[in-house]
Amino acid sequence: MGHVMTAGTMRLVCLIGCVVGVACGTDAVEAAETTARPTERARDWADQTGWLVGCNYLPATAINQLEMWQADSFDPERIDLELGWAESLGFNSVRVFLHDIPFRTDREGFLDRIDRFLGIADRHGIGVMLVLFDSVWDPFPRAGAQRHPRPGVHNSGWVQSPGREILGDESRHASSAPYVTEVVARFKDDRRVQAWDIINEPDNRNDAAYGPVELRNKAVAALSLAKKAFRWARESTPSQPLTAAVWLSTRADPDKLSATEQFCLAESDVVSFHHYGRLETFTQCIRNLRRYNRPLLCTEYMARPQGSTFDPLLGLMKAERVAAYNWGFVDGKSQTIYPWDSWKKPYDEEPAVWFHDIFRHDGTPYRPTEIDFIRGITSRANVRMNE
Secondary structure (H helix, E strand, O other): HHHHHHOOOOOOOOOOOOOOOOOOOOOOOOOOHHOOOHHHHHHHHHHHOOEEEEEEEEOOOOOHHHHHHHHOOOOOOHHHHHHHHEEEEEOOEEEOOOHHHHHHHHHHHHHHHHHHHHHHHHHHOOOOEEEEOOOEEEEOOOOOOOOOOOOOOOOOOEOOOHHHHHHHHHHHHHHEEEEHHHHHHHOOOOEEEEEEEEEEEEOOOOOOHHHHOOOHHHHHHHHHHHHHHHHHHHHHHOOOEEEEOOOOOOOOOHHHOOHHHHHHHHOOOOOOEEEOOOOOHHHHHHHHHHOOOOOOOEEEEEEEEEEHHHHHOOOHHHHHOOOEEEEEOEOOOOOOOHHHHOOOOOOOOOEEEEEEEEEOOOOOOOOHHHHHHHHHHHOOOOOOOOO
């Protein structure tokens, strides 16, 4: 999710597929252990939803998930305005990050705000993929008023969920169980929720942005939490599919997958992936994924200077029936118009080429021709993902 990478170290990221029973050390996932729903059910879901197209959504007035969901800063009027812009593009889905802290501090209010958000989105003909946990950016989230953005810095206030203090203490993982089970149970049969993304990039370290503040054993701790979170979510028997989009290089060899990657792929009902590279590697990624015979969802893409652009990638995903969620929507407090390297060298002015985002704060398109292209692709967005 808007990862911090330099040009020299950038990894083109993609999910390699639903791999079951491939040996990978002591944490290997045995085929008999997976609880992912059968392929046929996943394909039925894809037939019912059709081609999903949209964005990763955060209102311009929020710097992170906490500011989006806490009572004092929840902004339904702004959300309604911006989702109207999404509707105008032909978007029919958004991927939205939740956070465990609002549940811990204001359980009923948080659940009601999710319900209110889903209602706003539904009025605009937009469904929602809800993300429960996130391992990227600031590992020390705190409730209450959030800090101001650092000028000229990409995603300077996004926070992890749960934070390092909980993630790094196995005895505290169970404190997150009510968050997962109750949120999923509340919306498990809600037609407005299209899918559940259990955990975002569990083993992604933030050293390039935050320095050496992450757990040394983060991958192990995150895998432990991911295993529990999938189990907790399934205990609530959701009708929607579960997924976890692990960020990977474009290698196709399943024998080289890590334990975390293997587990998430084996447990995912539908295969989701992230890719911030060019058409050639994106196309190869899709080819690699096709062998697993499950619906495909690209839940993060679009970083213009990296060659990851709507034209041609959105057209490719439409043709290939791959659900498409670009990163970023409106230029706001997340400041994702700036590139990843802004963490090392903040920008003094708007970059010549925006990294993410589609609209300016007032709803003016960043690139009118880009808007026209998106609308041209989404004008016939009722195709089935399995066709």
